[in-house]
Amino acid sequence: MDRSKQVSTWGLHAGWHRELVTAPPTARNGKVTLSDAPGLGQKLLPWLWKRADAIVRVSDGFQIVDVDSRQDDAADIAIRCQPAT
Structure with missing residues (x-):
């Protein structure tokens, strides 16, 4: 899969995602980090x-x-x- 498309897609979703959940996943060093909390840490x-x-x-x-x-x-x-x- 083309990595540039993944990054641009994540960038488009990061904005509205914050309007829905308390703690959206974070991206660091090219990787998305998920929480270990229930529901992947999102409420x-x-x-x-x-x-x-x-x-x-x-x-x-x-x-x-x-x-x-x-x-x-x-x-x-x-x-x-x-x-x-």
């Missing part, structure tokens, strides 16, 4: 689902009843759904 930003351009999909027959962004860990979001009535 969705807590306000992501509220963005005007966000598309939130809920399975048929369910509805969102509660969204909890924990104050001690801004990246930890719990979205609770229940069957629609």
Whole structure:
């Protein structure tokens, strides 16, 4: 694979990636370093689902009843759904 295409592709994604997750992977010395933390060390930003351009999909027959962004860990979001009535 052509390495120049990999670098240019990563460069294009690095900008919007920061708008989605708390800690995007970093590139050093031509290599991408991933975290050992769960989910490769990435968590969705807590306000992501509220963005005007966000598309939130809920399975048929369910509805969102509660969204909890924990104050001690801004990246930890719990979205609770229940069957629609």
